[in-house]
Amino acid sequence: MLGVTYLIILLPLLGFAVQLVGGRRLGDPVAGGVATAFIGASFVVSVGVYLDLLTVHAPVRTYTQNLWTWIPVGDLQVHARLFVDPLSMTMVLFITGISALIHLYSIGYMKGDRDYSKFFLYMNLFVASMLILVLGSNMLVTYVGWEGVGTCSYWLVSFWFTRESAASAGKKAFVYNRIGDVGFLLAIFLTFDKVHSLEYSTIFANLGSIGPGNITAICLLLLVGVMGKSAQIPLFPWLADAMEGPTPVSALIHAATMVTAGVYLLCRINPLLHASPDAALTVAIVGGATAFVAATIACAQQDIKKVLAYSTVSQLGYMFLAIGCGAYEAAIFLMVAHAFFKGLLFLGAGSAIHGLHDEQDLKRMGNLRRYMPLTFITFGIGWLSIAAVPPLSGFWAKGDVLENTWAAHPALWVVGILTAALTAYYMSRLTGLAFFGKDRWADEVAIDATTDMAGSHHAGGTITEPHESPRIMVIPLWILAFFAAIAGVLALSNNHFSLSHWIDPVFGSNLFDDNLTSTAKLALSSLDAVIAVVGVLVGLRLWMAKAERPSLEGAFLRHSWYINELYDTVFGRPLERVAAFSASVIDPKVIDGGVNGVATAVRRSGSLLRRTQTGYLRNYVLGIVLGTVLVLAFMLTRVWWN
Amino acid sequence: MTVSPDWYLALSAVLFAIGALGVLVRRNVLVMFMCVELMLNAANLSFVTFARTLHDIGGQVLVFFVLVVAAAEVVVGLGLVVAIFRRRANATADDLHLMKG
Numbered sequence: 001m002l003g004v005t006y007l008i009i010l011l012p013l014l015g016f017a018v019q020l021v022g023g024r025r026l027g028d029p030v031a032g033g034v035a036t037a038f039i040g041a042s043f044v045v046s047v048g049v050y051l052d053l054l055t056v057h058a059p060v061r062t063y064t065q066n067l068w069t070w071i072p073v074g075d076l077q078v079h080a081r082l083f084v085d086p087l088s089m090t091m092v093l094f095i096t097g098i099s100a101l102i103h104l105y106s107i108g109y110m111k112g113d114r115d116y117s118k119f120f121l122y123m124n125l126f127v128a129s130m131l132i133l134v135l136g137s138n139m140l141v142t143y144v145g146w147e148g149v150g151t152c153s154y155w156l157v158s159f160w161f162t163r164e165s166a167a168s169a170g171k172k173a174f175v176y177n178r179i180g181d182v183g184f185l186l187a188i189f190l191t192f193d194k195v196h197s198l199e200y201s202t203i204f205a206n207l208g209s210i211g212p213g214n215i216t217a218i219c220l221l222l223l224v225g226v227m228g229k230s231a232q233i234p235l236f237p238w239l240a241d242a243m244e245g246p247t248p249v250s251a252l253i254h255a256a257t258m259v260t261a262g263v264y265l266l267c268r269i270n271p272l273l274h275a276s277p278d279a280a281l282t283v284a285i286v287g288g289a290t291a292f293v294a295a296t297i298a299c300a301q302q303d304i305k306k307v308l309a310y311s312t313v314s315q316l317g318y319m320f321l322a323i324g325c326g327a328y329e330a331a332i333f334l335m336v337a338h339a340f341f342k343g344l345l346f347l348g349a350g351s352a353i354h355g356l357h358d359e360q361d362l363k364r365m366g367n368l369r370r371y372m373p374l375t376f377i378t379f380g381i382g383w384l385s386i387a388a389v390p391p392l393s394g395f396w397a398k399g400d401v402l403e404n405t406w407a408a409h410p411a412l413w414v415v416g417i418l419t420a421a422l423t424a425y426y427m428s429r430l431t432g433l434a435f436f437g438k439d440r441w442a443d444e445v446a447i448d449a450t451t452d453m454a455g456s457h458h459a460g461g462t463i464t465e466p467h468e469s470p471r472i473m474v475i476p477l478w479i480l481a482f483f484a485a486i487a488g489v490l491a492l493s494n495n496h497f498s499l500s501h502w503i504d505p506v507f508g509s510n511l512f513d514d515n516l517t518s519t520a521k522l523a524l525s526s527l528d529a530v531i532a533v534v535g536v537l538v539g540l541r542l543w544m545a546k547a548e549r550p551s552l553e554g555a556f557l558r559h560s561w562y563i564n565e566l567y568d569t570v571f572g573r574p575l576e577r578v579a580a581f582s583a584s585v586i587d588p589k590v591i592d593g594g595v596n597g598v599a600t601a602v603r604r605s606g607s608l609l610r611r612t613q614t615g616y617l618r619n620y621v622l623g624i625v626l627g628t629v630l631v632l633a634f635m636l637t638r639v640w641w642n
Numbered sequence: 643m644t645v646s647p648d649w650y651l652a653l654s655a656v657l658f659a660i661g662a663l664g665v666l667v668r669r670n671v672l673v674m675f676m677c678v679e680l681m682l683n684a685a686n687l688s689f690v691t692f693a694r695t696l697h698d699i700g701g702q703v704l705v706f707f708v709l710v711v712a713a714a715e716v717v718v719g720l721g722l723v724v725a726i727f728r729r730r731a732n733a734t735a736d737d738l739h740l741m742k743g
Binding site (some may be wrong): 625 | 662665666667674735736738739740741742743
């Protein structure tokens with residue numbers, strides 16, 4: 001099966017082509033079914049490749065598939081080449097698997113949308129781009145996928161582009177990603193300058209020739225790229241706005257195809273990070289800070305999807321923290337677990353939103369467990385999992401990260417454990433508000449146009465009774481809930497199928513060894529568990545009873561630390577002023593002035609010259625005679641001088 | 643007795659100057675025309691003179707070309723003059739300044 005690795009990418013691309021040519025004709029719901037089938041087929045191929053890769057017996061199981069030489073220019077030889085190793089295989093498996101489930105769910109969620117087939121067209125391309133990203137064997141192929149997911153996210157976030165907010169959210173996502181992409185691009189240039197190759201294997205083999213300073217520079221530039229894609233401080237605000245897209249898109253971006261790209265890239269370049277402790281420490285600090293800041297913001301958001309968005313930012317912060325400590329396996333473990341429970345949470349939230357006829361305001365939900373029992377049970381598993389309540393997957397994954405942080409940077413561990421408490425709290429707040437308490441959706445409320453996400457179709461009125469979602473939306477919830485619950489088994493050590501046994505060879509000696517005694521580990525895990533349970537209880541107790549607690553939702557947190565306002569003041573306003581200056585001064589004075597000036601000069605000189613055209617023959621003759629005299633005089637002087 | 647070529651050249655120069663001055667100062671179109679012819683023939687005279695002095699037949703050949711061109715020019719020019727006089731009775735060159743810019 002290894003020989004057909006290319007099919008993993010080709011199948012979603014084919015799905016894209018089918019949608020492109022015949023999507024509209026296939027219509028609702030066949031187009032969605034076809035798209036799902038292609039992703040599902042890609043997943044099946046991935047499993048086949050995975051099973052085949054297991055039979056490779058080597059210290060590091062790898063397989064390289066050379067497709068064609070892409071750019072053969074002198075020194076620059078870039079191959080379209082796929083690289084399969086346990087790291088990329090892990091990514092491929094959960095990307096295709098979770099994407100297939102999200103596609104299945106979308107068949108129900110997008111039912112009746114005007115651009116039904118267009119949605120699946122973008123979704124297929126999105127998955128294909130992400131697969132190119134993780135399977136590329138050199139930086140340039142990865143970069144193609146990197147840009148692909150950026151573009152597709154723009155299309156999908158602004159999918160309902162007739163809404164002003166969705167259109168600008170798409171732009172915002174694109175711009176933030178572009179800022180990051182510049183970093184990635186510069187890193188590619190610098191790498192090529194030093195190594196004369198972009199193949200990861202060649203780069204890692206020639207670390208010595210790059211020099212420590214340049215390695216740090218490359219790592220930091222890549223970090224800039226990764227900050228954009230994985231929404232880390234300071235490039236994280238776009239992810240919250242990206243909630244304007246349809247909910248399955250949010251699930252796809254958060255669980256499988258977009259934000260994990262940064263984590264993957266940093267794991268891929270682990271030899272570089274290992275060679276540059278400064279860069280690794282920067283990654284850890286960025287991750288820790290992001291985890292904490294995003295968690296505090298999530299505590300005060302009112303839109304159910306925004307809470308989930310900030311929780312993703314926070315969880316990604318954890319992954320960066322782990323990578324910064326050198327605990328790549330912990331980062332991957334959390335990423336896989338997160339893919340399950342965050343996909344589940346988003347799809348569950350989508351189900352709730354769908355059931356409430358597109359209401360996203362938590363304060364207008366409440367008591368949904370009575371009306372949507374299936375959604376509630378599956379969402380509950382996701383909630384307890386992300387809150388790290390044992391024995392669900394989140395507990396093991398987060399515990400792994402925190403253990404390593406404790407051993408590497410105790411100060412960051414404090415931040416991590418605080419964030420864990422906040423995570424349990426805000427997720428319980430969300431669940432308490434949405435699924436417990438009173439049926440607030442039945443209340444008559446004046447809807448504030450600035451916060452209402454649902455549009456105008458039930459503005460000012462009550463919402464009709466919520467309903468459970470169709471089966472096609474609930475099935476993916478069950479599957480994801482199952483994995484979110486049991487993904488912890490990946491952590492079982494001494495198991496032939498454990499994650500560490502599978503993926504550790506990729507990192508080899510670059511992997512951080514925490515050297516903790518089993519007593520210390522037990523103590524740390526117990527602390528995690530206690531913190532999680534306390535956080536859950538506090539959150540539920542506070543928010544089940546009352547929906548309004550202004551003292552706990554400070555304006556500072558509601559406005560996401562005023563980060564958007566800050567960027568607006570520091571970058572937006574000055575640039576606006578520059579633009580206004582250009583419009584009012586440079587454009588009329590310099591540019592128009594230049595153009596009009598040339599015209600005026602021509603006209604002036606023309607009106608001067610026309611005086612010579614008198615129309616009188618004698619004037620012309622005089623001109624001719626004087627000219628002749630001048631020419632003759634000139635010739636005479638030449639003769640006399642010599 | 644032979645006349646020195648210098649005299650021919652001097653005569654040519656004088657004729658040319660008279661012609662040029664005539665074109666500059668006279669207003670009558672026909673007179674101006676005759677002055678142009680005078681200048682052409684002044685040039686012809688110096689051509690012939692140099693042909694004799696330098697023993698080069700080329701100068702005399704050139705005179706024939708000039709004569710031909712002058713004849714053609716007179717045809718066109720007189721045609722224009724006749725056309726002008728048909729439109730107005732007492733046209734001087736200064737009345738004809740339609741080409742003023």
